Amino acid sequence: MRSDADIKREAEAQLKRALPLSHALIGVRVDNGAATLEGAVQWSYQRVRAQSAVARLSCVVGVSSQITLSPKAPPHEIRAAVESAFRRRDALDSARSVQTPYSAGNRKDNVRSWAQR
Amino acid sequence: MLPRVDEVTCEQVAREFDDRGPGVCVARISGEMQRSNPEILDMALRCARDVGKPEEVMVGMCMFYSLLLTQGLRLPKGTPATGSGSLQFSLPHVRAHTRDVIVVQIERDGSEIFTQQWLSSLELDNPQLLQMAHLFASRHADYLGIMQGFVLLYACLESEARAEQSRLH
Numbered sequence: 001m002r003s004d005a006d007i008k009r010e011a012e013a014q015l016k017r018a019l020p021l022s023h024a025l026i027g028v029r030v031d032n033g034a035a036t037l038e039g040a041v042q043w044s045y046q047r048v049r050a051q052s053a054v055a056r057l058s059c060v061v062g063v064s065s066q067i068t069l070s071p072k073a074p075p076h077e078i079r080a081a082v083e084s085a086f087r088r089r090d091a092l093d094s095a096r097s098v099q100t101p102y103s104a105g106n107r108k109d110n111v112r113s114w115a116q117r
Numbered sequence: 118m119l120p121r122v123d124e125v126t127c128e129q130v131a132r133e134f135d136d137r138g139p140g141v142c143v144a145r146i147s148g149e150m151q152r153s154n155p156e157i158l159d160m161a162l163r164c165a166r167d168v169g170k171p172e173e174v175m176v177g178m179c180m181f182y183s184l185l186l187t188q189g190l191r192l193p194k195g196t197p198a199t200g201s202g203s204l205q206f207s208l209p210h211v212r213a214h215t216r217d218v219i220v221v222q223i224e225r226d227g228s229e230i231f232t233q234q235w236l237s238s239l240e241l242d243n244p245q246l247l248q249m250a251h252l253f254a255s256r257h258a259d260y261l262g263i264m265q266g267f268v269l270l271y272a273c274l275e276s277e278a279r280a281e282q283s284r285l286h
Contacts, residue, residue, distance in 0.1 A: 021134040021176070024256070042252065043128050046135070070252070075240045078251045082236060085261035086229050111228045111265045114163040115220045115273075117156075117213060 002059045004030040011035050011054045018053035022046050033061040040070035119278050120188040122245040130183050139176045146179035156211045164266030168259040177253040209277035235268045
């Protein structure tokens with residue numbers, strides 16, 4: 001009889017083989033040999049493929065899927081996420097310049113350096 | 118202008134990455150970039166190196182490029198399968214000059230305004246592409262760095278597309 005921890009490892013490996021791009025979005029719980037899949041994916045095929053991949057494992061007595069389809073982020077949410085990431089970066093830069101007042105100054109402007117040849 | 122990516126293309130590209138594996142897809146798309154858009158490849162690699170976990174970040178950069186390429190290659194409804202210009206579709210070849218123009222824009226406006234302006238353009242003209250960028254970046258520690266990488270690639274490709282169009286007229 002395989003332990004639940006072993007079955008979980010095998011199920012995760014099977015998910016990685018079935019969905020090499022999106023397996024990381026899916027988590028596995030195993031209880032007495034029964035697997036439960038959790039997480040949020042973008043497309044239906046990912047949900048279907050995950051469930052059938054784990055169901056193929058002989059050590060698994062049953063699979064229940066609680067995988068949901070992730071909702072689209074509204075544009076204002078994306079804008080807010082970028083805006084708040086800029087503010088976090090500013091705060092980090094200010095903290096750094098207080099800690100090391102004689103350092104080179106502003107953080108390197110990444111996007112500019114990537115664009116430069 | 119760049120093709121407007123739709124949901125069908127997004128799913129098609131995600132499936133391709135899940136079917137073939139990200140490593141195979143990154144190798145194929147990087148090769149395509151090397152042949153037809155070396156400036157874009159260079160910028161994507163620099164971004165991937167700077168934000169950390171370069172192999173993972175290149176998956177996103179290649180997906181982003183592949184979405185635009187795949188969308189352009191898909192025949193519009195009703196287009197005959199032969200003799201169509203779209204069969205020869207390729208993304209604009211970003212020139213060194215265009216890259217220089219983008220650097221001037223960033224220096225003039227600052228990277229935050231540059232990023233916000235091109236995000237607005239993505240939101241308006243290519244909302245599915247913006248979704249992909251956001252979802253991918255959300256899974257990484259340096260969300261902003263990755264979003265700026267996507268924005269830079271888009272700004273270069275879209276600017277080149279606009280320049281090509283103005284040269285034609």
